[in-house]
Amino acid sequence: MSQTAYLVLGAVIFSIGAVGLLIRRNPLVMFMCVELMLNAVNITFVSFSKSLNDVGGQVVVFFVMVVAAAEVVVGLAIIMAIMRRRQGASADDLTMLRG
């Protein structure tokens, strides 16, 4: 397959993730949409790494995976801390920073 097909696939998944992040209000599902966007970017990195015959893209994908894992750990801990205070909170209810 040509590289264009992989780029288009990555773009489609990234768009679906971005739209989901905007229209969903459950914090857990919003996190899943962030994971979708990160995976779309990973597809693009691997595709460019293949077509440039360079290992740098794969190393960057490795770092993206590590950062995604750390982000999920901290994010889910924050969601748990929020949900412990108020059951079933949606992202619209979190207005504690509003002055």
Add this chain to the structure above:
Amino acid sequence: MLLATTLVERGVFIIAGAICVLGALGVVVLSNPVHNALSLVATLFGVAVIFVSQQAYFLAVIQVIVYAGAIVVLFLFVIMLLGVDKSEGLGRERRIWVRPAAGVIGAGITVLVLVGALVGTSEVTGTHSSLGKLDPNHDISTIGKALFTRYVYAFEITSVLLTIAVIGAVMLSRKPIGGAIDLEELPPAPADEWDDDFDEFEDGEFDDSGRDDSNRDTDDATEVAGA
């Protein structure tokens, strides 16, 4: 032969891409968070297949292990722990402009990338093999060499990041100390009932106490016999 490999490659791409896109749509559209997480697993496996088809075998393996094995399990664990598996799908939106704006943004990103990918030149510009050539047969050693030479500082910072993430998760999931917790909202402590049970047990009112003593006697008897 070449035609056959091209056909297989195309078939793999179409199937894996369809799984990816359908899983991504499932993450956005489905209303149960557990179903969202399982759709995410489908997408992650599809991405792993895409990695394999591009000869990034090591990344495909850690994609399955880290994402599908750890991250989604963590999602499911939090869903189970919080009990938020009630359906709350694409319900009513409070601000009416959010949905059209999201649609415009999604369509805009897709159209931009489609124009860039399909209309422009299909050649990739840039330095080829600046960091090291890909070698699908020695995938891990190639990535490892790049990781520990050129990207060694990033690697060390990553370890610091993971440590910070672990400490932050522990700090966030602990119970707040002191006055941060509202004592009136807490349910009454069940300590009194436990104390009563414990007293009964000490007084020997349970039926099991006699049986325990008899067992102890027989044990002593066998020990004496053995001696």
